[in-house]
Amino acid sequence: xxxxxxxxxxxxxxxxxxxxLLFCVYIGYRFFQFVLHFEKPGVPxxxxxxxxEGFLPIAGFMSFKYFLFTGIIEPIHPAAMILFTAIVAVSLxxxxxxxxxxCPIGTVSQYLWMAGQRIFGRNFRIRKEIDIxxxxxxxxxxxxxxxxxxxxxxxxxxxxxxITDYYKIVDVRTMKFFTEMSTTTMVVLIALVGLSxxxxxxxxxxxxxxxxxxxxxxxxxxxxxxxNPDKCIHCxxxxxxxxxxxxxxxxxxxxxxxCFSCLTCISxxxxxxxxxxxxRLPRLRRIVKPLAYPVALLLILYxxxxxxxxxGHWKSQLPYSEYKRLLGSDQKVTHP
Numbered sequence: 001x002x003x004x005x006x007x008x009x010x011x012x013x014x015x016x017x018x019x020x021l022l023f024c025v026y027i028g029y030r031f032f033q034f035v036l037h038f039e040k041p042g043v044p045x046x047x048x049x050x051x052x053e054g055f056l057p058i059a060g061f062m063s064f065k066y067f068l069f070t071g072i073i074e075p076i077h078p079a080a081m082i083l084f085t086a087i088v089a090v091s092l093x094x095x096x097x098x099x100x101x102x103c104p105i106g107t108v109s110q111y112l113w114m115a116g117q118r119i120f121g122r123n124f125r126i127r128k129e130i131d132i133x134x135x136x137x138x139x140x141x142x143x144x145x146x147x148x149x150x151x152x153x154x155x156x157x158x159x160x161x162x163i164t165d166y167y168k169i170v171d172v173r174t175m176k177f178f179t180e181m182s183t184t185t186m187v188v189l190i191a192l193v194g195l196s197x198x199x200x201x202x203x204x205x206x207x208x209x210x211x212x213x214x215x216x217x218x219x220x221x222x223x224x225x226x227x228n229p230d231k232c233i234h235c236x237x238x239x240x241x242x243x244x245x246x247x248x249x250x251x252x253x254x255x256x257x258x259c260f261s262c263l264t265c266i267s268x269x270x271x272x273x274x275x276x277x278x279x280r281l282p283r284l285r286r287i288v289k290p291l292a293y294p295v296a297l298l299l300i301l302y303x304x305x306x307x308x309x310x311x312g313h314w315k316s317q318l319p320y321s322e323y324k325r326l327l328g329s330d331q332k333v334t335h336p
Contacts (some may be wrong), residue, residue: 056170099115099260244260
């Protein structure tokens with residue numbers, strides 16, 4: 001038995017999460033400055049950060065389908081497709097690592113339930129007969145977008161949408177959804193914050209359609225968390241500490257689409273060899289060291305993003321004059 005569980009895994013993950021959260025705050029602020037330049041005369045120009053398109057998963061999905069059918073990367077929001085591709089690729093190869101290590105919304109959700117744990121002494125759990133139907137909601141939302149974009153919308157229809165003024169500044173409209181909140185939006189966000197304090201990862205578990213898609217893709221991942229029954233001492237640490245509420249102790253292979261690959265279960269397991277990350281390919285079976293996981297995850301992500309940059313499919317091709325026309329001080333841009 002190990003003298004101390006592999007706590008360092010959690011601290012590495014917390015560090016990676018914090019880095020991406022701070023980076024998202026930074027690009028959000030830079031994008032706000034970029035928009036302000038056009039809306040208020042005299043505000044200095046700041047270059048638009050392409051990474052902000054990570055908050056446009058629907059645009060990324062549309063562009064991805066358009067690329068598959070035409071071989072063309074839509075030039076207005078190309079980073080949306082690059083990031084969508086990178087995130088899906090990470091999930092295909094390394095399970096839902098994006099959700100567990102990178103997603104800023106997932107990180108904030110984690111901070112909230114941790115705060116709730118301190119405030120109330122514990123987190124609460126929704127009864128199984130209610131939990132299962134609630135979890136289906138994110139798949140219903142995912143199904144709506146898959147049918148609407150993946151099936152119903154033909155490539156020529158997408159082109160007509162890509163050239164609309166609405167699409168050109170959909171990133172600005174998304175920003176204003178939060179900077180110019182309606183009363184309804186504010187009430188919904190306050191409710192989500194409250195529920196996230198009480199229940200672990202409420203948004204991720206019940207409402208996130210992006211997470212639902214990545215969870216289904218992750219079934220194909222060759223990387224799985226494996227439990228060795230012969231070395232398991234049944235201390236319940238893995239199940240007790242799983243933020244996705246998975247009963248890890250009762251599984252030999254964690255195949256749940258709810259698994260974030262956060263490796264929290266491994267980091268708490270006190271019995272050496274009882275719980276490990278496993279790579280399973282047709283002719284290869286190997287235990288993967290936990291430290292290799294975030295390294296591989298970041299390499300895949302940045303390799304695809306770097307390819308987009310090097311091939312000129314990262315920065316928007318929308319000219320300055322178009323932004324000035326669409327965002328000028330005489331224009332009123334509102335969120336959806």
